[in-house]
Amino acid sequence: MNAVASGWTAIRGALLTFDGDPFVDDAQACRYEPDAIVAMAHGRIVDCGAADVVAARLPPDTPITRYRDALISAGFIDAHVHYPQLPVIGAGGKPLLEWLTSHTFPTEARYADIDYARDVALRYVDENLRHGITTAAVFGTVHPQSIDALFDECARRDMRMIGGKALMDRHAPADLLDTASRGYDESKALIARWHQRDRLAYAITPRFAATSTPEQLAAAAALWRETPGAYLQSHVAENRAEVEWIASLFPNDARYLDVYDRFGLLGKRAIYAHGIHLDDADFARLAETGTALAHCPTSNNFLGSGLFALHRARSAGRPVNVALGTDLGAGTSFSMLRTMQAASEVAHLQGRPLSPLCAWWLATQGAARALDLDDAIGTVAPGREADLVVIDLRSTPLIDFRMRDVERIDDALAVQMALGDDRAIRATYVHGRLAWDRDAQV
Ligand code: GUN
Numbered sequence: 001m002n003a004v005a006s007g008w009t010a011i012r013g014a015l016l017t018f019d020g021d022p023f024v025d026d027a028q029a030c031r032y033e034p035d036a037i038v039a040m041a042h043g044r045i046v047d048c049g050a051a052d053v054v055a056a057r058l059p060p061d062t063p064i065t066r067y068r069d070a071l072i073s074a075g076f077i078d079a080h081v082h083y084p085q086l087p088v089i090g091a092g093g094k095p096l097l098e099w100l101t102s103h104t105f106p107t108e109a110r111y112a113d114i115d116y117a118r119d120v121a122l123r124y125v126d127e128n129l130r131h132g133i134t135t136a137a138v139f140g141t142v143h144p145q146s147i148d149a150l151f152d153e154c155a156r157r158d159m160r161m162i163g164g165k166a167l168m169d170r171h172a173p174a175d176l177l178d179t180a181s182r183g184y185d186e187s188k189a190l191i192a193r194w195h196q197r198d199r200l201a202y203a204i205t206p207r208f209a210a211t212s213t214p215e216q217l218a219a220a221a222a223l224w225r226e227t228p229g230a231y232l233q234s235h236v237a238e239n240r241a242e243v244e245w246i247a248s249l250f251p252n253d254a255r256y257l258d259v260y261d262r263f264g265l266l267g268k269r270a271i272y273a274h275g276i277h278l279d280d281a282d283f284a285r286l287a288e289t290g291t292a293l294a295h296c297p298t299s300n301n302f303l304g305s306g307l308f309a310l311h312r313a314r315s316a317g318r319p320v321n322v323a324l325g326t327d328l329g330a331g332t333s334f335s336m337l338r339t340m341q342a343a344s345e346v347a348h349l350q351g352r353p354l355s356p357l358c359a360w361w362l363a364t365q366g367a368a369r370a371l372d373l374d375d376a377i378g379t380v381a382p383g384r385e386a387d388l389v390v391i392d393l394r395s396t397p398l399i400d401f402r403m404r405d406v407e408r409i410d411d412a413l414a415v416q417m418a419l420g421d422d423r424a425i426r427a428t429y430v431h432g433r434l435a436w437d438r439d440a441q442v
């Protein structure tokens, strides 16, 4: 069978992927191949490995795109982002609660208009591809049409994406409020329209415990229980004033995480952003329940929220599932390279350096595990969906200069994180299709 009949295509370059958790053993977990071929067909990876070995197995005439000075990786996963907040990126200088009321809520009110939502959703999805992000867990606004706009665009690109409309029935401007029953009904209708259609999955999205009444948290939990495969996403313990506010709103719960726990909102496929002001007992409960944390370092730095204790969360024996999030628009970068760099710096500030391989894992296979998607994405291996990013290792004159002294893969990753950004994203593949080609743009 020739390549046209088989539907195979292939790419060639260096390859980095993971067989296991590098927090346990860096060297064992990482698979690096300086000259590899990754073959794809019908949206999946069908073969990969050393170029000379794979080349001999390819159907004749398989087209091979060769990327020189480039690294092929599983596509990046952004485990926490608010696409409607793109218009407030960089508007700040305020801590979380003031930032929400002065910048974020007024902007989110604009998404009552589906045309506005479509405009931003298009830009958001384009930016993901320009940054090598192939999957994200995305907050909409309270308006269901914000999610219709997002999922329409993601379905068109055949992307594996997670999203949900925000549930918020108190402590926000009137035009951003639903009610417990309306939020439930609107989420249910979105689930019927989008959940598990193509590569999309729905996330029930109580914004945080301050903007949902106990009735709404209970309704969210009921909907989550009734919807197989659905996600639950929210925020926890991001900022000290927020933590105190939650304590005053839920005086019978000893700690912030207990609120979500009591309502049945912890478990596999639950993703909580931040978790800065949590202690070891909270981390143990997150690990025990399989709940994931999205670490969003550029956001935490921008809002002055604090330093996430990644080393404590990932403590051996009971590691919490952690992924990285951009948390746009409180986050300041779309780039997962910049986000990895920020995570490394936040770790370093606590005297617990994060290795470049661990940072890369948190944005790929670690995130896929945290999102319960590791059978599908996050690893470059036969059978996995072909969502890939190709990093140009010499994307700027300074990076080119700096890379002359680099011999090891972990040093190369460190340079990309320190100096790289969207210019380093040479190509992005979504479900086996070239979805972004930097050099084909005019
Ligand atoms: N907590 C509740 N809502 C938000 C939000 O939109 N961004 C961040 N960073 N934290 C939140």
Ligand code: ZN
Pocket (backbone or CB within 6 Å): 080, 081, 082, 235, 273, 327
């Ligand atoms: Zn957030």
